[in-house]
Amino acid sequence: MITEALVLSAILFVLGTFGVLVRRNAIIMFLCIELQLNAVNLSFVAFSRMVGIEGQIFVFFVMTVAAAEAAVGLAIIISIFRHYETVNVNNFNLLKW
Amino acid sequence: MFQGGGAQAAAGDFEPFLPGLVVLLPLIGFLINGFLALKHARASAEAVRAGGELDLDGPGGRPATHTLPTWVGPGVMLGAFLITLVNFTSMLGAELHEPVVVEYWTWIATGTFTVSAALQLDQLSMIMMMVVTGVGFLIHVFSVGYMKDDPGYPRYFAYLNLFIFFMLVLVMGASYPLMFVGWEGVGLCSYLLIGFWFADREKADAGKKAFIVNRIGDFGFLIALFLLYTTFGTLDFAGVFGEAETGLLYGGGLVTAITLFFLLGAAGKSAQIPLYVWLPDAMAGPTPVSALIHAATMVTAGVYLVARSSVLFALSPVGSAAVAGIGVLTALFAATIALKQNDIKKVLAYSTISQLGYMFLGVGVGAYAAGVFHLMTHAFFKALLFLGAGAVIHAMHHAYHATHSHEDAQDMRNMGGLKSHMPITWITMWIATLAIAGIWPFAGFFSKDEIIWYTAAFGGAENAPFSALYTVYWIIALAAAMLTAFYMTRLMVLTFHGKNRTGAEEERHLHEVSPVMWVPLAVLAVLSIFGGWINVPEAIRMSFLGGFGALPMTEWLHHWLEPITAQAHHVQELHLGEVSHSSPFGGGELAWALISTIAAALVVVVSMRVIGGKTVVPARDDVEPTGFGKVLYNKWYVDEFYDRFIVQPIIRASRFSWKVIDATIIDGVVNAVGWGSRGFGWGISMFQTGSVNTYAFILTVGVLVILGVSML
Amino acid sequence: MTLILFYVFSAVAIGGALGVVLAKSPVGSLLFMVATLASLAGTFVLLEAHFLAAIQIIVYAGAIMVLFLFVIMLLNLGHDYQKDIKGGVFGILSFVVIGLMAGLLARQFSGGGGFAEGPGGVAIDAAIQEHGVVGAIAQPLYTTYVVPFEITGILLLVAIVGAIVLAKRRVN
Numbered sequence: 001m002i003t004e005a006l007v008l009s010a011i012l013f014v015l016g017t018f019g020v021l022v023r024r025n026a027i028i029m030f031l032c033i034e035l036q037l038n039a040v041n042l043s044f045v046a047f048s049r050m051v052g053i054e055g056q057i058f059v060f061f062v063m064t065v066a067a068a069e070a071a072v073g074l075a076i077i078i079s080i081f082r083h084y085e086t087v088n089v090n091n092f093n094l095l096k097w
Numbered sequence: 098m099f100q101g102g103g104a105q106a107a108a109g110d111f112e113p114f115l116p117g118l119v120v121l122l123p124l125i126g127f128l129i130n131g132f133l134a135l136k137h138a139r140a141s142a143e144a145v146r147a148g149g150e151l152d153l154d155g156p157g158g159r160p161a162t163h164t165l166p167t168w169v170g171p172g173v174m175l176g177a178f179l180i181t182l183v184n185f186t187s188m189l190g191a192e193l194h195e196p197v198v199v200e201y202w203t204w205i206a207t208g209t210f211t212v213s214a215a216l217q218l219d220q221l222s223m224i225m226m227m228v229v230t231g232v233g234f235l236i237h238v239f240s241v242g243y244m245k246d247d248p249g250y251p252r253y254f255a256y257l258n259l260f261i262f263f264m265l266v267l268v269m270g271a272s273y274p275l276m277f278v279g280w281e282g283v284g285l286c287s288y289l290l291i292g293f294w295f296a297d298r299e300k301a302d303a304g305k306k307a308f309i310v311n312r313i314g315d316f317g318f319l320i321a322l323f324l325l326y327t328t329f330g331t332l333d334f335a336g337v338f339g340e341a342e343t344g345l346l347y348g349g350g351l352v353t354a355i356t357l358f359f360l361l362g363a364a365g366k367s368a369q370i371p372l373y374v375w376l377p378d379a380m381a382g383p384t385p386v387s388a389l390i391h392a393a394t395m396v397t398a399g400v401y402l403v404a405r406s407s408v409l410f411a412l413s414p415v416g417s418a419a420v421a422g423i424g425v426l427t428a429l430f431a432a433t434i435a436l437k438q439n440d441i442k443k444v445l446a447y448s449t450i451s452q453l454g455y456m457f458l459g460v461g462v463g464a465y466a467a468g469v470f471h472l473m474t475h476a477f478f479k480a481l482l483f484l485g486a487g488a489v490i491h492a493m494h495h496a497y498h499a500t501h502s503h504e505d506a507q508d509m510r511n512m513g514g515l516k517s518h519m520p521i522t523w524i525t526m527w528i529a530t531l532a533i534a535g536i537w538p539f540a541g542f543f544s545k546d547e548i549i550w551y552t553a554a555f556g557g558a559e560n561a562p563f564s565a566l567y568t569v570y571w572i573i574a575l576a577a578a579m580l581t582a583f584y585m586t587r588l589m590v591l592t593f594h595g596k597n598r599t600g601a602e603e604e605r606h607l608h609e610v611s612p613v614m615w616v617p618l619a620v621l622a623v624l625s626i627f628g629g630w631i632n633v634p635e636a637i638r639m640s641f642l643g644g645f646g647a648l649p650m651t652e653w654l655h656h657w658l659e660p661i662t663a664q665a666h667h668v669q670e671l672h673l674g675e676v677s678h679s680s681p682f683g684g685g686e687l688a689w690a691l692i693s694t695i696a697a698a699l700v701v702v703v704s705m706r707v708i709g710g711k712t713v714v715p716a717r718d719d720v721e722p723t724g725f726g727k728v729l730y731n732k733w734y735v736d737e738f739y740d741r742f743i744v745q746p747i748i749r750a751s752r753f754s755w756k757v758i759d760a761t762i763i764d765g766v767v768n769a770v771g772w773g774s775r776g777f778g779w780g781i782s783m784f785q786t787g788s789v790n791t792y793a794f795i796l797t798v799g800v801l802v803i804l805g806v807s808m809l
Numbered sequence: 810m811t812l813i814l815f816y817v818f819s820a821v822a823i824g825g826a827l828g829v830v831l832a833k834s835p836v837g838s839l840l841f842m843v844a845t846l847a848s849l850a851g852t853f854v855l856l857e858a859h860f861l862a863a864i865q866i867i868v869y870a871g872a873i874m875v876l877f878l879f880v881i882m883l884l885n886l887g888h889d890y891q892k893d894i895k896g897g898v899f900g901i902l903s904f905v906v907i908g909l910m911a912g913l914l915a916r917q918f919s920g921g922g923g924f925a926e927g928p929g930g931v932a933i934d935a936a937i938q939e940h941g942v943v944g945a946i947a948q949p950l951y952t953t954y955v956v957p958f959e960i961t962g963i964l965l966l967v968a969i970v971g972a973i974v975l976a977k978r979r980v981n
Contacts, residue, residue, distance in 0.1 A: 096787030
């Protein structure tokens with residue numbers, strides 16, 4: 001079961017990365033990052049079957065941090081939206097050469 | 098400190114008396130005058146640029162800048178001369194066989210090579226010191242009167258004192274490097290003083306020319322120093338001359354190379370062919386400067402060098418013959434140019450070059466004492482001639498100034514009939530003219546005659562090499578002597594005799610110069626009359642030319658310099674054998690002395706008649722000479738030749754280096770590197786797309802790389 | 810039995826993930842995400858992490874996803890769907906990259922040969938027996954890991970303050 005869980009975790013992680021690379025909507029990119037975090041959570045839980053309860057404790061913390069990060073990140077996106085009237089990251093190009 | 102740390106006392110009891118002070122006093126004079134000059138620098142520079150002179154007749158009279166240098170300038174010279182005199186009399190009493198070297202401190206100390214700051218007191222340096230400080234003092238006094246209208250008065254005396262300082266270092270130095278310090282220093286002061294009126298572009302250029310041509314000579318001097326060092330490992334006189342006879346092969350390539358390079362250096366400093374071109378241009382400086390530097394002292398440095406290195410030159414017959422050849426050729430060449438010059442100072446300049454040629458001839462044939470003797474007498478009468486010319490120019494300038502005319506105050510065609518206006522100058526300059534022409538009993542007769550005689554004596558010696566060549570030298574020397582008599586007489590006639598051509602208005606303003614200017618002339622005149630009586634050989638002394646022994650003539654100088662020339666004489670005796678006692682065309686010393694003085698006197702008288710009979714046109718109405726006279730007037734076009742074949746190619750090469758190599762290639766490469774960096778940076782900046790997706794992509798690729806590397 | 814359930818949950822999870830990545834509308838992406846989270850919670854249960862499964866539903870699917878939805882609604886993004894998936898060269902390159910990543914991970918896991926239950930699982934079961942499902946996590950959390958726990962609390966405080974400050978409408 002552990003191996004299958006890890007494979008699932010890998011697939012989800014790869015899909016999340018693909019989403020980050022490809023999507024232009026800032027909020028959806030963020031969502032894909034959450035997907036990646038979940039994949040990692042799954043792998044932690046799988047390994048906790050091998051190693052101990054520490055894996056699950058870590059997942060606990062990851063979820064907390066993810067929540068905090070989501071809150072702040074979305075606040076930032078709202079802030080940017082107020083300036084640009086869009087969340088299309090292609091428009092956030094002030095750092096362009 | 099002035100007594101020196103280690104005075105090596107020699108045989109006899111000669112204790113040097115404050116020798117360091119002799120050198121130090123002019124330096125102190127330079128510092129004081131220089132400080133004063135700096136304080137008034139701005140005002141003085143503005144005045145020079147405005148081409149102005151000080152208005153001394155106005156309220157205030159002599160300005161404040163004038164008082165201190167008037168006393169300090171000649172004052173330190175008098176002090177130096179008196180101390181030298183004390184040392185001289187002390188040395189007269191003692192029987193000195195080895196030079197006394199007074200060391201002060203170690204200047205260069207690297208491994209095996211040491212040079213200490215040391216002064217050498219021996220007979221040769223003492224003679225030079227007396228000449229430098231004595232004649233120098235008289236010229237300083239003359240300058241007080243000559244330069245009093247000049248706003249650069251303190252600067253002038255500062256430079257003059259600095260020059261004396263360096264000249265004394267040159268003649269008193271106990272090693273070649275120390276001599277070279279003085280050598281370079283006098284070159285520097287020469288530049289500063291020639292270009293004294295720097296606002297005039299021509300005068301400044303003359304200073305540059307002097308310095309640059311000198312530099313070529315300095316190169317020769319340095320190469321010779323390097324060769325000496327590799328041979329002997331030391332450059333002190335004691336070290337080099339002590340090992341010379343054993344360390345160097347007679348007539349060998351090494352010693353010939355050394356002497357030829359020294360000749361190059363001496364030719365630069367003493368204005369011989371081919372490096373004489375700076376001296377006529379150097380007449381752009383104030384006339385007392387010409388008297389001091391370009392007649393009495395600096396230009397004699399080359400002769401001093403050869404005399405000091407006498408043993409080296411004795412060991413190289415080729416080197417000596419080259420020295421003599423260059424000397425006698427220059428003597429003739431310069432004399433021909435002097436025949437056609439109209440500027441009074443230019444005539445004297447070429448005369449100086451010619452007489453220096455005689456000195457070179459003297460030390461070249463091996464008569465070192467005779468060369469030094471002529472150096473001494475030449476200092477007297479040439480300084481007198483230049484100072485007299487200065488007095489004349491001063492008077493002419495004053496006259497033109499009064500009438501606001503812009504004629505050339507130095508052109509002899511504008512002079513004439515000055516003997517009634519400037520009697521003292523007239524008499525003293527005639528004395529100098531007779532001396533330089535070699536008329537008995539004046540100074541030049543004895544010295545010039547001795548040189549010509551020794552050319553025959555050494556040239557006709559038993560084992561002399563190149564004896565035919567020396568015969569040619571002897572003939573040329575006689576010819577040049579006749580030319581000397583002619584052009585000097587021409588100078589005197591054009592300047593002092595005949596009708597006055599300055600102009601009726603100006604003539605009323607011509608008058609004799611002040612005592613501060615004619616007293617030095619008088620002193621030098623006395624020296625020019627009797628100065629030659631200190632080195633008269635036996636044969637002449639006992640004849641009627643010496644009053645059959647009644648006149649107070651001696652052969653003192655020859656004996657005095659014997660310890661110096663002993664080594665060289667030893668080499669000469671070894672290799673040349675017995676000297677000849679008759680000239681190439683027969684006749685002994687006395688006979689030829691008589692012949693040359695009578696011939697010279699004849700030339701003087703005849704030329705007075707011939708030139709006096711011709712009418713001379715004032716400068717503004719005169720026409721260019723034609724034919725051979727034109728060649729002489731244009732100095733045989735040597736300057737033009739140098740310009741075409743040496744200066745212009747160098748300028749072109751420099752321009753090429755500048756425009757092509759430096760500006761285009763080197764700057765281009767540097768700029769290209771800059772451009773490349775900028776381009777590279779621009780290329781890299783393309784990475785900053787500003788697109789978040791791109792950043793995420795690169796991030797992912799980076800993570801992949803790390804993962805891949807860690808897993809492999 | 811568990812294996813079959815696991816495959817079902819996996820299928821839903823992967824389908825949901827694909828939906829998240831490829832859906833046109835933001836709300837659609839979000840709903841697919843909720844599906845993924847739910848199936849992941851199921852997977853947690855199958856791995857004997859019951860407490861975490863519950864927390865996953867409550868916190869992740871319930872709070873964070875709702876927050877996302879709030880923001881989407883706030884910014885009025887639920888209406889016009891522009892095509893916002895980057896295609897073209899970039900899409901192909903990204904596909905290559907993630908293919909490489911998948912390959913690397915696969916290599917890692919196939920090299921291991923498979924993982925088996927270890928001593929950790931036994932300990933967890935024992936803890937669950939003794940303290941119950943919640944207690945099994947709470948025990949270490951409040952004893953050994955109490956410092957990180959408290960710091961996380963502070964972190965949440967900071968996040969709250971930050972979110973408020975950042976999102977505040979500027980009062981002109």
